[in-house]
Amino acid sequence: MPFVTDDPNMLDDWLLVGPTAALAGTSERQPHATRLLGETLSLWAAADGTPQCRLGAQPLAVQSRYGYLWVCPSGRPARPFFEFPEYTEPGRRIIDCGGIGVAVSGLRVIENFLDMAHFPFVHAGYLGKVPHTEVAQYQVKVEPATGEIWATDCRFWQPRASAAHDTGSNVRYTYRVMQPFSAMLYKSSLRPGAQDAIGLFLQPLDDEHVIAHTLLACCDDTSSDAELIAFQQTIFGQDKPILENHAFKRMPLEGRAETPTRGDTSSVTYRRWLRERGMRFGTRAAA
Amino acid sequence: MTNPHTSTWHPVAPSADIRPGANIVAGFVEGQELALWRSTGGAAQAWENRCPHRSVRFTLGQVIEDRLSCAYHGWQYAAGNGQCVGIPAHPTMQAPRNVCAKVFGAVDAAGMLWVNLATESATAPPSLADAVPAGWHFCRTLALRAAASGVREALARHGFAIDAASTAWRGALGKVKTVALLLDAQPQLAFVHLWTEAVPGSDAMRTLHAAARSLRHDVETRPQG
Numbered sequence: 001m002p003f004v005t006d007d008p009n010m011l012d013d014w015l016l017v018g019p020t021a022a023l024a025g026t027s028e029r030q031p032h033a034t035r036l037l038g039e040t041l042s043l044w045a046a047a048d049g050t051p052q053c054r055l056g057a058q059p060l061a062v063q064s065r066y067g068y069l070w071v072c073p074s075g076r077p078a079r080p081f082f083e084f085p086e087y088t089e090p091g092r093r094i095i096d097c098g099g100i101g102v103a104v105s106g107l108r109v110i111e112n113f114l115d116m117a118h119f120p121f122v123h124a125g126y127l128g129k130v131p132h133t134e135v136a137q138y139q140v141k142v143e144p145a146t147g148e149i150w151a152t153d154c155r156f157w158q159p160r161a162s163a164a165h166d167t168g169s170n171v172r173y174t175y176r177v178m179q180p181f182s183a184m185l186y187k188s189s190l191r192p193g194a195q196d197a198i199g200l201f202l203q204p205l206d207d208e209h210v211i212a213h214t215l216l217a218c219c220d221d222t223s224s225d226a227e228l229i230a231f232q233q234t235i236f237g238q239d240k241p242i243l244e245n246h247a248f249k250r251m252p253l254e255g256r257a258e259t260p261t262r263g264d265t266s267s268v269t270y271r272r273w274l275r276e277r278g279m280r281f282g283t284r285a286a287a
Numbered sequence: 288m289t290n291p292h293t294s295t296w297h298p299v300a301p302s303a304d305i306r307p308g309a310n311i312v313a314g315f316v317e318g319q320e321l322a323l324w325r326s327t328g329g330a331a332q333a334w335e336n337r338c339p340h341r342s343v344r345f346t347l348g349q350v351i352e353d354r355l356s357c358a359y360h361g362w363q364y365a366a367g368n369g370q371c372v373g374i375p376a377h378p379t380m381q382a383p384r385n386v387c388a389k390v391f392g393a394v395d396a397a398g399m400l401w402v403n404l405a406t407e408s409a410t411a412p413p414s415l416a417d418a419v420p421a422g423w424h425f426c427r428t429l430a431l432r433a434a435a436s437g438v439r440e441a442l443a444r445h446g447f448a449i450d451a452a453s454t455a456w457r458g459a460l461g462k463v464k465t466v467a468l469l470l471d472a473q474p475q476l477a478f479v480h481l482w483t484e485a486v487p488g489s490d491a492m493r494t495l496h497a498a499a500r501s502l503r504h505d506v507e508t509r510p511q512g
Contacts, residue, residue: 117360117376118359120375121375134375134376134378241347242343245347246342246343247320247336247337248337258339258340258341258342259383261340261374261383262380
């Protein structure tokens, strides 16, 4: 394989290569081009609509799930595809908020997504506000059946938790990591008893570059699509300059290069989870 | 070390560029990236430009009195020793002693901020004060895409001579008396801080600016080796 990595954690998994909608109007003669692991792939829809993928002359395994195209570089996925039941749940709006390029290891982007402590500083006035800075204890576990990380019982005070909120509220979160480059969160919505689901799916361009795709499966009945997308892009636009200013673009999984604290349980679990599966792609070797 | 050698003190920026309790400036010395700032009291700080928590650059942060606050999670670090003194996610918890910014020696002398990577001491040799004659004016900092060795050769070609005690290069550019303070920033990046007896706004100052651009062209276009 000519890819930029030989890490089986990447080659033997389903990797996102963009929205399925990008195949509109394509054919084998006029394919859509995109980047994955240092290579340029050709993607198109066959006459019956089935997605097709090639790297040079080599066909690659590809499928459409949850509105996105996913490629398994080796053709031998190590795990079944993760479940996302909210995607087809009646009453939810599904909104692709677009892809935003970030010049950093995707592992940093997922770790940031799992982190509440940065809300009052990076998302001041939206997802947090000084002096409401405390991260209360929450629970993190790895589900034996799926191998997914789940963080539960997370709570944080937010001045404006979503496009639909106009006042502050105590917001409950559940976080979930399905793949090294895929995570979801569930948070309180304005519809009683229902939680918005937000997916963050990263397209790995190389060890230090991703395209971050955000998908909403939300219970908002009032905001327009444009308002929901604008809100997500505002939030991500606040994260991007922080993410691109890590002195080490790749994430250290071992050693004492970085120091976690008590509220970093999700981050610590994510790093251990990556270490235990021998993750090399996007990581920084111990000094 | 009671009398550190002058050559280990690097001129990183004009002192006036870093205001007490205000801005944070990025600096470079021999490949080391720095966050330069001052407490409200004015004491110069030169830290590794990286928060020990998640490695985000300190230069994105803000100065709060005599502390630097990281932009990512608001962790606060004390001027002087770099010790973490506050983690907002756990307001009642005392920050662990092992969380500490990496601190380098920083002093003000002759209108410049000088940094020493080999010491945390804020005591510099008295000879640094003689690097720029009293009453001279700052002209500009020249950024050069070249190794520091190439800049030294160019200064020598232009008739400059180094003063061993202060490491200042003394000479003239465009016949205007000039002191050049050379900073080895990165393998292929050097800075030259130019000071002169010419008065700001004068014809001599304009001549020096033009001669400085000419010096940069000379350095950057000359074949290496």
